[in-house]
Amino acid sequence: MINTYINNSSKKLNEIAKMQQSLIPPVKFRERDQRVKALLRIRDKGKQILKQVSVKHNFSVKDRNKITQIIKRANHLKRENCLLQISGSFGILKPNQLCIFKEKSKNGIYEVRKYFGLHQNIYYDNGLCVSMAVTTPNLIQNYHLHSDMDEYTMVLSGKIDVEAIVNNKIKSFSVEPGKIILVKKGTVHTLVNRQKKSALNATVKLPLGFQDRIGVDKLPKKHKGYIKIIKPISRAERWGTLIYKVINSLGYKYKIFILIIKPSQNIKFTVKKDTAIYIINGCIEIKTKDKRKKASPTRRGKKDYMVFLKKQNYSLHNTSKNIFAKLYCASEL
Numbered sequence: 430m431i432n433t434y435i436n437n438s439s440k441k442l443n444e445i446a447k448m449q450q451s452l453i454p455p456v457k458f459r460e461r462d463q464r465v466k467a468l469l470r471i472r473d474k475g476k477q478i479l480k481q482v483s484v485k486h487n488f489s490v491k492d493r494n495k496i497t498q499i500i501k502r503a504n505h506l507k508r509e510n511c512l513l514q515i516s517g518s519f520g521i522l523k524p525n526q527l528c529i530f531k532e533k534s535k536n537g538i539y540e541v542r543k544y545f546g547l548h549q550n551i552y553y554d555n556g557l558c559v560s561m562a563v564t565t566p567n568l569i570q571n572y573h574l575h576s577d578m579d580e581y582t583m584v585l586s587g588k589i590d591v592e593a594i595v596n597n598k599i600k601s602f603s604v605e606p607g608k609i610i611l612v613k614k615g616t617v618h619t620l621v622n623r624q625k626k627s628a629l630n631a632t633v634k635l636p637l638g639f640q641d642r643i644g645v646d647k648l649p650k651k652h653k654g655y656i657k658i659i660k661p662i663s664r665a666e667r668w669g670t671l672i673y674k675v676i677n678s679l680g681y682k683y684k685i686f687i688l689i690i691k692p693s694q695n696i697k698f699t700v701k702k703d704t705a706i707y708i709i710n711g712c713i714e715i716k717t718k719d720k721r722k723k724a725s726p727t728r729r730g731k732k733d734y735m736v737f738l739k740k741q742n743y744s745l746h747n748t749s750k751n752i753f754a755k756l757y758c759a760s761e762l
Contacts, residue, residue: 472503538568560632564622572645582610587628593618593656613655690747690754697744702761706736711754714746
């Protein structure tokens with residue numbers, strides 16, 4: 430059974446990897462979901478085998494390592510599918526097109542994370558990767574770290590408490606909307622929502638990383654760590670009122686900000702670098718010379734709209750007559 434699983438899974442993973450390497454957006458979401466389901470079956474079967482044979486002494490270390498590598502590779506290929514998105518000058522991803530992951534927290538509540546990417550192909554050295562997380566009331570993340578990337582998280586709504594081990598002590602911060610949490614790679618940390626309402630936060634990953642969180646079951650007694658709460662500068666720009674902070678880390682440069690558009694206001698601007706916009710509230714009409722599309726998280730009960738903009742002239746029109754539209758933006762510099 431074990432040899433059959435190792436041989437069949439390795440063959441299937443090679444097929445999927447070869448297919449994904451040749452893909453160029455736009456990618457059919459149905460086909461993407463089929464690949465993700467196949468990868469999840471391989472991963473979960475491997476975990477089941479490891480669990481079943483953990484008490485058997487005749488299970489070789491070599492086989493155990495092979496299965497562990499298959500599980501890791503399946504996870505990696507699954508995450509790459511998050512970044513298979515759009516082509517053309519701009520596009521809108523709707524809720525049923527998002528790549529969604531759920532993770533059970535240590536107090537039994539599920540956290541929902543949604544990933545978005547903007548690029549030309551899935552194998553590349555830089556690019557824009559944003560994840561949105563809905564932190565439900567009373568959720569306590571498992572303590573974890575990110576071994577190969579810094580994490581910049583902006584709280585968009587609600588209130589989040591962040592705890593991290595810094596200089597061998599647990600430090601706690603309460604973070605309100607508009608502020609950014611910087612957690613350096615390797616820092617053991619967790620996010621907690623102690624409020625009665627869900628919180629929404631967005632994360633830019635630097636450098637672009639696919640690795641799942643590395644769980645920490647036992648907190649280390651000695652740990653340096655680094656965490657900082659950044660209060661962005663408020664400043665008026667030509668195309669709206671921005672709250673922004675430039676991020677420069679490990680050679681990657683991004684600008685992340687909140688864009689506020691007044692009721693019935695129309696903003697014209699030029700996008701010089703790839704930009705991802707998450708519509709928090711309001712009804713937005715996006716126009717170019719030859720295209721016009723509407724996106725609203727309040728229409729038909731839909732709650733998630735991510736808009737991707739590439740180098741071009743645009744106008745954003747808040748069609749709401751009494752609502753200030755609020756948009757989260759992440760832009761390459």
